[in-house]
Each structure stands twice: as C-alpha cells, then as structure tokens.
Amino acid sequence: MPNITIYCFRNDLRLIDNPAFLKAASESDILLPLFCHPNNDLIYKSVKRVGIHRQTFLRQALNQLSASLKLMGSDLIEVQGNICDQIKKIADAIGATNIFFEKIIAPEELEQEALIRSLGIPVVTFWQSSMIDPSELPFEPQNMPDIFTEFRKQIELKNIEIKTLAQSPSKLPRLPNKKFESDININFTKEIKNQKSSFPYTENQFLGGEKTALAHLENYLLKKLPHSYKETRNKLSGIDFSTKFSPWLAIGCISAKYIAFKLKEFEDQFGANESSYWIWFELLWRDYFRFLHFKYGKSLYLKNGLNKNPTHINHNESKFEAWIHGRTGNQLIDAGMRELFLTGYLSNRMRQIVASYLIYDLECDWRKGAQWFESQLIDYDVYSNHGNWLYIAGNGTDPRGGRRFNTTKQNLEHDPTDIYKNYWKEQSINISPI
Numbered sequence: 523m524p525n526i527t528i529y530c531f532r533n534d535l536r537l538i539d540n541p542a543f544l545k546a547a548s549e550s551d552i553l554l555p556l557f558c559h560p561n562n563d564l565i566y567k568s569v570k571r572v573g574i575h576r577q578t579f580l581r582q583a584l585n586q587l588s589a590s591l592k593l594m595g596s597d598l599i600e601v602q603g604n605i606c607d608q609i610k611k612i613a614d615a616i617g618a619t620n621i622f623f624e625k626i627i628a629p630e631e632l633e634q635e636a637l638i639r640s641l642g643i644p645v646v647t648f649w650q651s652s653m654i655d656p657s658e659l660p661f662e663p664q665n666m667p668d669i670f671t672e673f674r675k676q677i678e679l680k681n682i683e684i685k686t687l688a689q690s691p692s693k694l695p696r697l698p699n700k701k702f703e704s705d706i707n708i709n710f711t712k713e714i715k716n717q718k719s720s721f722p723y724t725e726n727q728f729l730g731g732e733k734t735a736l737a738h739l740e741n742y743l744l745k746k747l748p749h750s751y752k753e754t755r756n757k758l759s760g761i762d763f764s765t766k767f768s769p770w771l772a773i774g775c776i777s778a779k780y781i782a783f784k785l786k787e788f789e790d791q792f793g794a795n796e797s798s799y800w801i802w803f804e805l806l807w808r809d810y811f812r813f814l815h816f817k818y819g820k821s822l823y824l825k826n827g828l829n830k831n832p833t834h835i836n837h838n839e840s841k842f843e844a845w846i847h848g849r850t851g852n853q854l855i856d857a858g859m860r861e862l863f864l865t866g867y868l869s870n871r872m873r874q875i876v877a878s879y880l881i882y883d884l885e886c887d888w889r890k891g892a893q894w895f896e897s898q899l900i901d902y903d904v905y906s907n908h909g910n911w912l913y914i915a916g917n918g919t920d921p922r923g924g925r926r927f928n929t930t931k932q933n934l935e936h937d938p939t940d941i942y943k944n945y946w947k948e949q950s951i952n953i954s955p956i
C-alpha cells in the first residue's frame with residue numbers, strides 16, 4: 523500500500539531547514555502540500571483577524587513557496603475554512619495514510635491538532651520553530667526557570683552549538699492523481715499606500731517568502747550590521763536599526779536555527795562583539811516565550827495570566843477605541859498607533875510604549891491590545907505577542923511585576939527632535955465600517 527501523505531504547512535513556509543517537510547517527502551510515495559487559510563473573521567468594524575498587511579505578506583510567501591514546489595514537480599494546494607474539515611475532505615478524496623505538520627503549542631492550534639487526530643489517520647508533528655531544540659535545553663521545558671535571566675544563564679553554561687540544518691528535499695514525491703483547484707475567497711487586492719514604513723513589504727527586498735528572507739539575511743550580514751545592532755536596536759524607525767527578521771520568522775520563511783547558524787558563521791569570520799551576541803540574546807527571548815507555553819499552556823491566556831494578586835482592570839471600550847485609532851491625545855502614542863495601522867510594523871520600543879500606555883494609563887485589558895496587535899502586525903507570532911503583552915502587564919514571569927513606560931521620558935530619549943511624532947501626526951487613520 524503506498525504512503526499517501528498530506529503535508530499541512532502552518533508557520534513553516536520554507537523548504538530549507540524544515541525537518542518535518544523533509545521527513546514527509548522522504549517517507550511518502552505520494553505527497554500533497556497543503557495550506558489552509560482560516561475563516562478570517564472581523565474583529566472590529568472592517569478589520570479582520572488577519573489584517574490586510576499580514577494577509578498580503580502571507581500571499582507573497584505562499585506564492586514563493588508554490589513556485590519552489592512547482593520547480594520540483596509538485597504544487598501547493600490552498601483551501602480555506604476549518605482546518606480539520608478541509609483535511610478530512612482531502613484525506614477522503616486521496617485516501618491519505620498520514621498527515622504531517624509543524625507542532626504549535628498555543629491553545630487554539632492545540633485544539634486544531636486534537637481535532638485532526640480525531641480523524642483517525644496517523645498524524646506526525648514536529649517541533650521546529652525555536653532556535654534551540656527543546657531536547658538540547660539543560661532542563662525539561664516544563665521545568666524551565668521562570669525568570670529569563672536564569673533561563674539564559676543556564677543555556678549559556680551549556681554552550682549549545684547548532685551543528686546541522688535540515689537540507690531542502692532534493693526531490694519530491696508525485697502529487698495525487700486527483701486534481702484540486704485552490705479554493706479560496708480572500709481579497710488581496712487592496713491598494714497599500716506607500717507609507718514611510720520600517721518594513722516596506724511591497725518592495726522587492728521585503729516581500730514575503732523564503733527566497734527574500736534568505737537574501738535579506740545574507741545582505742544584513744554582508745553589510746556587517748550585527749556589529750552595530752545593540753547600539754541601534756531601540757530606534758523608532760528606519761530599515762537597518764534592527765534586523766527585521768521577524769515577519770519572515772513569524773510564518774517560517776526562514777528558521778531561527780538557520781539565522782543563528784549563519785550568525786555564528788559571521789562571528790567566526792568577522793569577529794563577535796556585544797552587538798552580534800545581542801541578536802542571539804533577542805532570539806533567545808523568542809525561544810523563552812515559546813518554551814513558557816510548555817510549562818504554563820492555557821494559563822498564559824487568562825485575563826490575569828499567572829498573577830495570583832492581580833490589580834483590578836476596568837476596561838473602557840471608548841478609551842480602547844481612541845488607542846486603536848491613534849486619538850488618545852498623547853502624541854507619541856497616537857504616532858505609534860497610526861504607524862502600526864498604516865504599515866503593519868512597529869519598532870520593539872514603540873510596541874512596549876503603546877502597550878504600557880494601554881495597560882497602565884488607559885487601564886484597559888491587555889488581551890484587547892494583544893488581539894489588535896494580532897490583526898495589525900505583519901510579524902504576528904502567537905508566542906511572542908502574548909508573551910510580551912503578558913510581561914508588560916505584569917501577569918507573566920517578569921520579576922519586577924510589569925513594565926510601565928513614561929511617555930515623556932521615552933519621547934525625550936528616543937525622539938528628542940519629534941521627527942517620528944511629527945511625521946505620523948500628519949497621517950490619519952480611517953477605519954471604515956463593514
């Protein structure tokens with residue numbers, strides 16, 4: 523009996539260093555590469571859960587993936603709707619004997635996995651989104667230290683080296699005989715205004731996709747930017763002040779492991795300094811928020827998170843609406859919120875400042891802020907987004923019990939001549955009704 527596999531791409535839209543896809547390809551006689559778009563519900567007026575920036579970037583990435591698969595004699599089938607129903611329909615039609623996909627341990631994705639498993643077809647999942655493999659950690663992820671500094675120190679002591687990366691498959695099994703037309707109803711055609719974006723994803727060098735991600739990393743290293751990263755990383759806007767890896771990492775056009783591997787090669791050739799180390803350090807934060815899910819799972823999504831003594835929140839919808847529209851009256855906050863809505867990207871520092879303002883100054887529910895970021899951010903990543911919001915709100919693992927940013931001080935420090943603020947003040951937001 524032939525091995526007939528459905529490979530369901532999730533946030534791993536790449537061929538290089540994708541061990542799950544490599545294994546599926548090597549063990550199957552027939553392979554159907556699939557991507558399932560969710561039903562994209564509205565979250566506020568005309569704004570959808572996967573907002574227009576992320577949707578466009580994803581479209582670009584799927585186009586690149588599909589082109590790479592076609593070059594190898596295969597293809598990408600796209601469907602839309604409930605992932606379990608879609609997989610069942612296809613599995614029945616082709617007589618699938620296996621289903622492979624990347625493991626994602628956030629609550630919604632785990633529920634999807636349970637439903638897919640209930641179909642009764644063998645399911646193989648792979649954890650492959652962290653820089654460090656959980657098996658290499660000096661502790662079980664379920665027993666990891668809560669405090670980041672302790673987590674980092676223990677990992678540094680172990681001196682973990684990334685020795686190998688999974689190659690791209692050299693050939694792919696054939697597609698099933700049954701033909702599937704991509705069956706999706708998503709509008710990608712909305713004109714994106716060319717704003718002064720720090721991640722201009724409509725330009726060739728910033729398109730979604732594996733090819734562009736690899737070229738971006740190569741270019742970043744060629745320019746020797748790792749040597750100055752730490753001094754520039756807190757800037758508010760521009761292209762080169764930070765790595766800009768996040769949008770590609772979020773949907774897996776490139777793996778964190780691959781970036782760390784190339785970074786180490788760079789350090790071996792051109793020397794390591796505090797700045798090049800700091801990129802690894804930030805990628806470790808990304809891992810930290812992932813591994814916290816092994817330990818705390820769903821609790822991270824509760825209103826009070828892990829906090830046993832929460833402060834009372836009096837969520838006010840009109841304050842929240844002022845925040846998303848960039849109309850709070852605080853010019854720095856309004857600038858950030860306009861930049862986010864108009865471009866889909868925001869520097870790390872501005873993310874911290876606007877999140878802190880929503881939580882501490884407007885006293886709103888952090889989960890509403892996280893939901894807005896999910897829709898707007900081009901680099902939305904469930905672990906990093908919820909992790910950072912929870913951390914700032916003091917409902918996570920921050921030993922200082924949360925981070926409140928003083929906007930006047932931040933303005934003086936990071937935008938002393940008001941260039942950032944004045945630019946975005948002029949850009950208005952119009953969130954149209956449905």
Ligand SMILES: Cc1cc2nc3c(=O)[nH]c(=O)nc-3n(C[C@H](O)[C@H](O)[C@H](O)COP(=O)(O)OP(=O)(O)OC[C@H]3O[C@@H](n4cnc5c(N)ncnc54)[C@H](O)[C@@H]3O)c2cc1C
Binds near residue numbers: 805877895902
């Ligand atoms: C409220 C809030 C929400 C956030 N939501 C997301 C999100 O949905 N997706 C996302 O990728 N990042 C998120 N971040 C983290 C961080 O802001 C972005 O990763 C970073 O700004 C992306 O730009 P960059 O790639 O140029 O980052 P760089 O500064 O160049 O950092 C290099 C890489 O390290 C990782 N990294 C850096 N800072 C963090 C951090 N604080 N937490 C986790 N990983 C980090 C990212 O993968 C990033 O690409 C959030 C931060 C805050 C404060």
